[in-house]
Amino acid sequence: MGLLGNNRVDRIEEAMKHFKITRTQLDALESYIARKYWVGKAVVNRLVETVLLAGRELDVNPVLILAVMSVESRFNPYAESGAGAQGLMQVMTRVHTDKFEALGQEDDAAFHPQHNVKVGAQILADCIRRRGSVTNGLKCYVGATGPNDGGYSTKVLAEQRRMALAAKIALPR
Structure with a gap:
């Protein structure tokens, strides 16, 4: 591609328009x-720019992705669970090695914020698509196999609402 429409700033502005988020709201x-x-x-x-780009590419609300990050890692890119989930979005790297390899990454890529966000958002988008709703997608994301996710989806959706309210961003219904 040429210079027009291919640089990061243009893509971020396009994502902001897609999600109807102003610069003031983003700030x-x-x-x-x-x-x-x-x-x-x-x-x-x-991080927010990376989330905007991933959200636009996958058609997942960026505030939802940020809410998942807040619940999963409290925005700590080096977070690691006892079960082996890693990074901002607590991706199970041993389960999703194919997604990191598709990005040309291996080894400690889960601790690289941009790669972790891309893979985590991809997993979240896939879960939402397969389960048919955001709430059920969040249950899938956290690994719940039954109807009870231990309150995970409620926590994420509550933080998404708080973030949206703080920034005066309208959430999709």
Whole structure:
């Protein structure tokens, strides 16, 4: 592709338009995350941009992706669970090695924020598509096999609402 329409800024602005998010709303969302989770504003800015691009590519609400990250890791890119889930979105790397390999990544790629977000968002999008709704997709994402997910989907959706409210972003119904 040529220079037009291929650079990161153009793609971020396109994603903002797609999700009907203004620059003011994006700044408010970033400030909320930086304050609540004690993460530097520049780091949050880069994460939010990555989430916007992944959300646009996969047609998943970026505020939902950010809410999953908040519940899964509290925005700690080095988080690791006892079960082996890693990174911002707590991806089970041994289960999803194919997704990291498709990005040309191996080994500790789950701890690279951009790769973790891309793979985690891909898993989330797939879960939502397979289960037919965001709530059921979240149950799939957390690995719940029955109707009870231990309150996970309720936590994620509550944080999504808080983030949206703080930034005055309308959520899809």
